[in-house]
Amino acid sequence: MITRLTGLVLSLALLVAMPLRADLTIEITQGADNPVSVAVVPFGWGGASALPEDLAQIVADDLERSGLFAPLDRKNMLSLPTRTSDVVYRDWRILGSDYLVIGSIGQTEDQRFRVEYYLFNVLNQQVIGQGAVTGGADVMRDIGHRISDLVYEKVTGRRGAFSTRILYVTADRHSTYNTDFRLNYADADGHRAKVIFQSKEPVLSPSWSPDAKKVSYVSFEGGRPGVYVQNIATGEREQITRFPGLNSAPAWSPDGNKLALVLSKSGNADIYVKNLKSGQLTQITRHYAIDTEPFWMPDGKSLVFTSNRGGSPQIYRVDLENNWVERLTFEGRYNARARVFDDGKSLVLVHKGEGAADFNIAVLEIESGRLRILTSTLLDDSPSVAPNGDMLIYATHKGNRGILAAVSADGKVKFELPSTKGDVREPAWSPFLN
C-alpha cells in the first residue's frame, strides 16, 4: 500500500500545472433497495492545525455514491472510537450498522500524514481489513479513495473503482463559432478537476490508454479534425492522423499498441486500425454506409462498431482476422456507440426509444440479444463503463445544460454530477490506475 501511494504521489507531482475548473458535485437520485449499513467514524487527529481533508467523509461519500452502502449519520453515533481497543460492538449493533470503519491520523517529522485504518464486521466482531499509509496533504483524497476501495472489496467481493479518474469534455458556447472546448481530467468523484487541453475548435471522443497514462481524442485545431494522443502527466502531444475528411472516434486496443479509428479518406466513413508502434494503417471495413464508433472486444480480436448499412444505425461486430461482419442489435431504429464490459458478454450503448428526444443508455447481452434500458432521461449519450463493471457514467441533459450522470449496471443506482457552468459531455472512465 505504501509503495503504491509513493507512485501515486510521484505521478500527481508530475501533472503539469493547469487552470483549475470548478469540480463536479454529486447528487444521488436513486439508491439500491437494500444498501449495506456502514458507519465511518471521524478519524482521530491529534495535530494542532486543521486537517486538509475529512477522510471519513470522503469514504462515506464514496460508499454512498456506489448506491450499495448507506453510511450512518455521524450525529447518531453513540461513540467515536479511533483505536481498535475503543470499539464497543454493541454501540454499532444497536444502530444497525453491519460494518464499521475507524481510523487515526498522525503527523510525521517531515510534516506528512500517517493514516491507520480498520474495517470491522460488527456482527462477527472481527477486523476484516486494515492498512497504514503515509502521504502529503495533496494525496489525502487518494488515501480516502483507497480506504473506500478496501471497504468495497471486502464487503461486496468486487474491486472498488473509487481511486480511478474520469475524462470529460466541457463546452462553453458563446455563439455557433465561438465556443470554448476543454478536455478535463478529474477524480472519479468529480473532485480535483483539471483542464488538460483546450481549444476554440471542437474537442471530442476522449479515450484512455489501457495503462491510464495517455488519452487519445479528436481535435479540430487548425480548422479540421485530427486524432491526437496526449500524455496526461507531461502534456506532450502527438498527431496520429489528420487525413482529409473524418478523423474520428479513436479507441485503444487492450494491449495498448493500436488505435481503432474512423477515417473517410477513401470517400466514406470506415473503420481503420493504426498500429502505434509501426505506424501501419489497416482498413477494416469497406462499405458505402457510415461505419463509426469502434470499440475493442476484451480479447483484442474483434471490434464492435456502429453502422447504418441496414438503413438505420445499429451495432455490428467485425472479426479482425477475416473481416467477417455480424449484426448484434435488432431492437429499435437507433442503437449506437457501444462500449464493451470487461467480461466481453455485454455491451452498453445508446438506444433510441419512441419519443423524439428519447435516447437512453441500454445494456445488450450479446449472446441472447436481450436489451435492457437503464435510463429514462432525454438525450443520453456517451456511456462509459467503470473498470470494475459496476457503474456506467454517461452524458445527459438537465434543464438546458449537458451534465454527467451515472447508473449502476443493474439500473438500480443512479446519481448525477451537475456542473455549474457550460455543457459537460463525453465522460470516459479510466482503467484501474495500478
Added chain:
Amino acid sequence: MQLMNIGKAFLLASSLVVVGCSSTGGTSTGETDSATKAGSGVDSGSMTSAAGATDGMSSLTMDEKTLVDQKVFLFPFDSSNLAAEDYNALDIHAKVLASDMNQMITIEGHTDERGTREYNLALGERRAKAVKRYLVMKGVAPGQIETVSYGKERPVAEGHSESVWKQNRRAVIVPAAANYGN
C-alpha cells in the same frame, strides 16, 4: 468562362429573367485572380456590361442573387437527402463556382443534438458531401470544394425542440472570398 456563365444561367433558370450578366469582356486575359477575388464590384467597369447591372458588380440577376444568398440547406433527421426545393439555389451556386475556378468554398455539415456524437460527425459529413456531389454534378470542379463535418458540435440554434433541431440539421456553404456571388 463568362460565356459559359450566361449559357448556364439560361439553361438552369429559364424561369428567371436574366439581366445584368457579364459581357464577354470578362474573359479577357487581363482579368487576374486577384481582380476577381478582391472586389470586382469596385473597379471592374471593364468587366461588366451595363445592361441592367445597376449595382455594377454582378454576373447574376437579382433573382439569382437572392438564391445565391441561400447558403444553408436543411435535412431530415438521420438523413443526407437534399430537398428538391433547394435545387434552384444550389444550381446558382454551381453557376457561380463553375464560372470562376478561383472561387473556393467550404461546405460544413451539421446535425441536431440527437444521437451519438461520432455518428453525427459521420452524418454531418454525408450532408456536406451530398451538397458537394450535387455541385460537382452541375459542373463545379471538385477541387473548389472542401467539406468539413462538425456533427453536433456547432449548433446554430439552442434548445431541445423540433424547431431548434430543424435549423441545426444543415449543410452550410462558406465561400472563401467575400465577393462570392457578386
